[in-house]
Amino acid sequence: MAIDLTFEQIMELFLKNERQLEKISEQMKETDLRMQETDRLIQENAQQFKETDERLTQQFKETDRRFQERLAKQAQETDERLAQQFKETDERMAKEWKKTDKKMREVIGLFTSQWGKMMEALVKPDALRLFRERGIQVNYCMRRVEAQVGGRNMELDLLLENGQEVIVLEVKTTLKVDDVKEFLAEELGEFLTFFPRYRSYRVYGGVAALDVDEGVDKYAYRNGLFVLMVGGGVVQIKNDDKFIPKNFGA
Numbered sequence: 001m002a003i004d005l006t007f008e009q010i011m012e013l014f015l016k017n018e019r020q021l022e023k024i025s026e027q028m029k030e031t032d033l034r035m036q037e038t039d040r041l042i043q044e045n046a047q048q049f050k051e052t053d054e055r056l057t058q059q060f061k062e063t064d065r066r067f068q069e070r071l072a073k074q075a076q077e078t079d080e081r082l083a084q085q086f087k088e089t090d091e092r093m094a095k096e097w098k099k100t101d102k103k104m105r106e107v108i109g110l111f112t113s114q115w116g117k118m119m120e121a122l123v124k125p126d127a128l129r130l131f132r133e134r135g136i137q138v139n140y141c142m143r144r145v146e147a148q149v150g151g152r153n154m155e156l157d158l159l160l161e162n163g164q165e166v167i168v169l170e171v172k173t174t175l176k177v178d179d180v181k182e183f184l185a186e187e188l189g190e191f192l193t194f195f196p197r198y199r200s201y202r203v204y205g206g207v208a209a210l211d212v213d214e215g216v217d218k219y220a221y222r223n224g225l226f227v228l229m230v231g232g233g234v235v236q237i238k239n240d241d242k243f244i245p246k247n248f249g250a
Helices: 007-133 175-188 216-222
Strands: 138-149 152-161 163-174 202-212 228-229 234-237
Touching: 007 138, 007 152, 007 163, 007 228, 007 234, 152 175, 163 175, 163 216, 163 228, 175 202, 175 216, 202 216, 216 228
Parallel strands: 163 202, 202 228
Antiparallel strands: 138 152, 152 163, 228 234
């Protein structure tokens, strides 16, 4: 069906559409402005968030630094206190140990001295008889013979003699190779220096013990020493009949 419109009606419709378009355009402009404003606010908020994040990061760093410094200081103070406590404890323990060690040495020294005297007392009664049976006719035996020369001392456990021969005996609970070496070097090596009256004598040496380390008796034998063993209250010379004692005299 055909619609007949007059020119005036057509113009009115055109103007109406134009106004609507202008209104829509105006609304779009307003919307665009609002969107721009929203974008600006978003950017401002983003900047604020960034600044806040930077401030918080800096605060966290500062807080962590202070915490680490305080922790390190506390650790150092703790280490210093512990070091001082350990030092004081060590000093107390050292003093106590020194006292204990001194007492132990006194006890050991007393025990060793008494035990040594007992060993000498066990050897002495049979010494003269044993060496006479070996053909050395000693008739005099002395214990703990001492001499001093030039401020130095020498003490012999047992000394046997007969006017021509003298036997120097070293008595040990357990005989070690170092004991034999020391006896050879000191007591026998310097015997005539401390006891010059025996310069014309034949000087023999011997070691007596309750026990000997492995091989020490053979070592003493090879060095010309008599070896006496104490066991079950009996003293015996262990050297065989082939043994020839060494003369340590002049």
